[in-house]
Amino acid sequence: MARDLLLRGGRIVDPSQNMDVVGDVLLRDGNVEACGASLGTPDGAEIVDCAGLIVTPGMIDVHVHMREPGREDVETIKSGAHSAAAGGFTAVCAMPNTRPVTDNQATVGFVKRQGEAAGFARVYPYGAISVGSKGETLAEMGEMISAGAVAFSDDGYPVSSSQLMRTALEYARTFGVPVAEHCEDMSLAHGGSMNESAVSARLGLKGIPNEAEEIYVIRDILLAKRTGGHIHMCHMSTKGSVELIRWGKERGVNVTAEVCSHHISLTDERVGQYDTNAKMNPPLRSAEDVEALQQGLADGTIDLLVTDHAPHHYDEKEREFADAPNGIVGLETALGVNCTWLLHRGVMSLSAMVDSMSCKPAKVFGLPGGTLRAGSLGDVTVFDPNRVWTVDPKQFKSKGRNTPYGGVQLTGQARYTVVGGRVVFAAT
């Protein structure tokens, strides 16, 4: 039997029970035993001093790319889950754009088992919406759910057929899981490598207009309205998308949405002189978009903060801009970025930020955790919102080094990550 773990004397912020008190969290047998002001110390318990730190339900990132199976040279489930733990995440949802595509129960089971074997953050597999993510035939969602899939997405590609998306929403509704869309009109975005703006005009790069995203956002909202299915909007990047989601929510559509830490902190100016570490899809947008996304988070239109963690080999990013792959790593910088841009600049309260990183992800995706109520999963994040540090990509636990935050000073960092009542990461 494992020892009890007592997280002592931290400020417990748990929006799921409107809790904000200085106190202790006691973990026993993988679950939360108790949580509140001065619990006392059970015999033989391992004690972690959390004085001056924030203690929250474990943070969950519902949008990461683990690259396994297929590109283990770039990231493995083990290195990705280690990276997640180092960033304060107790669970992640792994996107299915692996090689082969995670579109069947065998691959779903493999991802789940690799996550369990890694022993860091929990890894919940996504299944593909369509076979091979080709957008043609519905994948076997029922079987994948039996094998551990928690949601479905063809992330990386939009579901271009409206009929297939309608069917996917209806079929997934049967199982009560969300369908997560990568919103991008490929005919508009084709060949684009950054936001369409004055910056792209100057750099001579083909731009991706905001409308490439928004056209899919409204289409999917309308399909969710028709079918009653749960549509989840991946990585929202534009002001228009926020407005459309607000429109949908006001009408009771079952729509939820996420935004990446980079989209609430950086603009397309960060591309600078063709910096491929600022290349991702959707691209960094304008200051107006960034502000609207922050506001959307603050007023609850956007539900979740995610990373879209996407490691690439450095050789692949060391390319001409238009030819470089999309994506950046994010698991180890997200908390710092969110604290720096949202918390310390007054965009969100501490409890609202924790809600978007810990509680709502569990709620939206029907995952265990997201609360410190007695009897719930023993997943806890302990962080210092005021710790100032400078991002050094060489220190990442992820195999990826592709970040636009290298050398940037952030305020806020994870100190302990607890999964199933066990400390899986402790900052040095």
Add this chain to the structure above:
Amino acid sequence: MNGPLGKDLLGLDELTADQIRLILDTAVPFKEVSERQIKKVPTLRGMTIVNLFFEASTRTRVSFEFAEKRLSADTVNVASSGSSVSKGETLVDTARNLEAMRIDMVVIRHPASGAARFLAERIDSNVINAGDGTHEHPTQALLDILTLRDRFGDLAGRRVCIVGDVLHSRVARSNIHGLRKLGAEVAVCGPRSLLPNAVEELGVQVFDRIEAAIEWAEALNILRLQLERMQAGYIPSLREYNRVFGVTSERLDKAPHDLLILHPGPMNRGVEIDSDVADGPHSVILHQVTNGVAVRMAVLYLLAGGRPDLADAAKGGAR
């Protein structure tokens, strides 16, 4: 160590007006070298220059090669076909291998925007951008501007309109930056589908109709309309393009004043420009080509550390 232009010439966006003037002024004495019977001076003797062309080019490559040879540099041409490039070697590896052979300068033409800078940031040799994607083509704009200056003198307040496919044109971007820095007023004219969405933010005004542009401008720089644009659906047909945007003598005759006609080449006669305009009295198209060699000699000279005040003496050498 670096001369008045810095290590590289990557674009006119990053040059000051004084640096642009310096190149133009330096080009003037070099023009004369090409008029001699023995067109060679020893200025760059012993220097090795690689012309690294990842895209087909005749005019620019030949112009650079003449400029290099007339300055006595040793030159090697590397074209993308038949070299390791076509075997999938990355740009950075190609560059490092060339540099390992101890070269002094690289002239690069590449289909990706930003490729010249990418190279310049990774090797110690001087890098000259001979056209990167749809970003910049600085020496082309410099020769266009030199040609305009030959006719107009000071360009401040002069009105130049760039006509055609601005969206895909590195020549347009370099011209816009260079002309504006020298105080000229710059406009663009073309179908909106071939203009960047945010083109006004580059500091230009937009004419939707060629007739209005002709009425306003003192010079037209007419861009080549590439056949691929029609195939990609940006315009309905080349025929219609000529009917709506073609620069014809009929349209020019209605202008209140004569217009200088420039074209960076190669021309599609009967599409963006009619033959009687291209070959007409106000065309300076061949003058541009002549100036191209002089401008490139000036750039090579300045990047090699040549002193601008000695440019006149530098050409003295081997008469």
